[in-house]
Amino acid sequence: MIKNIDNARKIKMGSSFMNSAIALVISLILGMVIIGISGYSPIESYIAIFGVSLGTLKGFALSLSQATPLIFTGLAFAFAYKVKMINTGAEGQLYAGAMAAALVGAYITNLPSGVHALLGFAAAFLAGGLAALFVALCKVYLNANEIIVSLMLNEIIIFFTSYLANGPLKPPGSGVGQTKMIEDTAKLTKLIPQTQLTTAIFIAIITACVLAYLLDKTVFGYEIKVTGHNLKASNVAGINVSKISLITFALSGAIAGMGGAAMVLGVNYRFVEGFSSGYGFAGISIAALAAYNPIGVIFSAFLIGILKSGTITLNRTTSIPVELVDIIQVLVLIFVAAPALIKSIMSRAKKVRSKSSREEHMEVKTSDI
């Protein structure tokens, strides 16, 4: 019986992962073409990207550390999507979480080191969660569009934290907008010296596992899935749809907030104005690439991490413009976002293959393919 469940699940998840894998392969191939057209050697570039990112310890660590905030924002989007809500506010929630973690890290003193860092994460969790809760309340009680409210709130949060970092919280003598350095006790432990890879990656992976468990094993997760798939049926089943939506969306924001804490406590050691290079929005493509599966998010974030760290190596070692790598990322998103496109490519490929194999069969009567 257990085999049965596994099989059924494998088939279902298999097909969505298959889509993502095909999207990935197609975009990598197209990427090669584009690099080639631009007058650079595709093979050389791919060796530069993947060889360093996967082949060296430092490159690998760089990929993982680049992936860390992306896991959080990817999870944030994937989780909200389970109730069919679109969290475009991860960027703002990330900044809110970062500011909260920076404040806790810098202004609370005399705490044991592990506890201090965790407290930073908790503050970020709360800050991101509250920001998202506001959006969800607007959606549930005022019937506002969560996509637009989230985007507006992003601006408010990003500018307000900028103001704080340039005004009241700016340490004397600092040239750029940033807050005071956090205490050493709040800093996350580095896993590999001289890299940015910290224990934050564990917190990210644990968060993904907790979400997967929540969705699969709990009544709360069951109600989330029912609500996401069929709102009317969940009403008939007596599920409190408003409550489920509010909690899920707030949790989604809280997770994005934790991504901010990972950046502050593990990489920058302070809130720095404009620290995010669009992590919040990258979360959307990462969630889609993972077919909205929390465990899948770990891998898709890692993949994007590889590309990002590849960009950094490319920049250092070759003359290939880094924008070409960005193009590959965008291609991945386009192909993932268009499952119908992938399907039509696949079915056409199948037709061609079956036709050619039939012809071969007829002509030669031996088919090894």
Add this chain to the structure above:
Amino acid sequence: MEIIRMENISKIYPGTVALKGVDFTLNKQEIVSLLGENGAGKTTLMKILYGMTAPSSGRIFYKGEPVRFKRPIDAIEKGICMVHQHFMLVPAFTVVENIIAGSEPGSNIFLDKKKARQEVIDLISRFKFNVDPDAKVEKLSVGEQQRVEILKVLYRKADVIILDEPTAVLTPHEVDDLFAVLRRLKDEGKSIIIITHKLKETKEIADRVVVLRDGNLINDNVDPRKVSTKELSEMMVGREVNLQARRPAKHIGEVCLKVENLTVEEDGKEKVKNVSFAIHHGEILGIAGIEGNGQTQIIEALTGLRKPKSMKLTLDGKEVTGKSSDFLKAGIGHVPEDRLSMGLVKEMSVMENMILGYHRESEFCSKKGLLLKKQISQYAEKLKKDFLVKAASIYSAVSSLSGGNQQKIIISRVFSREPKAIIVAHPTRGVDIGATEYIHNQLIELRDRGAAVLLISADLDEVRALSDRILVLYEGEIVSESMPGELSEVEMGLLMTGGNYMVEEGKQRD
């Protein structure tokens, strides 16, 4: 004279064979009833004829010539037209505008409205249709809309008219009107195919019956005057069935569910007007009526999905208030109107759907809020077995099941919780005869175990066969209360359409 001949038609879909070497003929001036259960292949056969889908093998002759229509428009041009079950009319357009849409007279740019109107009026008078050509379609009754659809195909000069389940949405009176129209069309030289699974109507209208079962041709020359409905149903299902037999309640007990002064307001209009009734333990109370007369609003009020303007609902003397979860907990079960949009989550598994609404019960959920997967899967296996749900496994997605089996999931889920009272809406809509028979039996067993059942159905035969007492709902009011057999089908049909009928002396309404 033979007008259509389909020879050895097969249709193979990946995984299933929809039609296996079926022959079909239609003669001029003949009404053929194509009879079969859901999935028997009757719609597929007609889609092949109409050019909506291509046959895997077989040949089609029309007026002696071999044909193969690639698209419906090719068939229409040759004079084969189909009236679909779901009407394709523009509500804001007039009857004339709807009829000419798609084949407007006049030059390419300018529409000759005058000519069009005159043509339509000629058609209406020629076939004695009772339709106002200048009325907006949205103002017409369902029966009139259907007549507009038929006019549409006549306007396109159809010789062969295919009607897909034409009586599904009609009242008994409207069915009579439709049949009168069809007979006139036949007299005018048209040939007609009716796709249906209704036996009584088949017997009434058809010259010849063609029976399909599981993609096989069972008999293509049944004379409806020489067989009983029972024999027809056995041909159709392949075994003995008995749907019409009434099984009256054995022990009607105390009042269980009592509804007082139920009024529902929607968009400023009273959709349900001060309705009161009571259902006893061990009794099925049926509500007959044409859809849209307040049924939905009553169901929503009685299941806690909507806050009515006024209502006092008591269950075994205790008042029930609150949200839908409170109503469920109090013991009011609910088989919703539309299984896919309201009763099931089609993306989720059979198992997960079998606990929907009851997933917080201690049987399925620990105090910490964890799902007890082992218990749930055992429970689902048991329900699947007990209620004969045909699914590959309890882990299959509900979307992969047939309509009848989807409905069985809901029935199994609600009935096995032994509700004190239950609101059952259209329990067998779109369900084949086998499953209908099964669901009816389950409903009666539930009643005999002491449940109070409120049965709301658009199928008058179903209400009449199952109910121990029948209310007729018209424009949000109860216009009649009767015992089964007290009123004839025609009398009930009149009441359902707001007609004047003397139920008892002194109870005349207008």
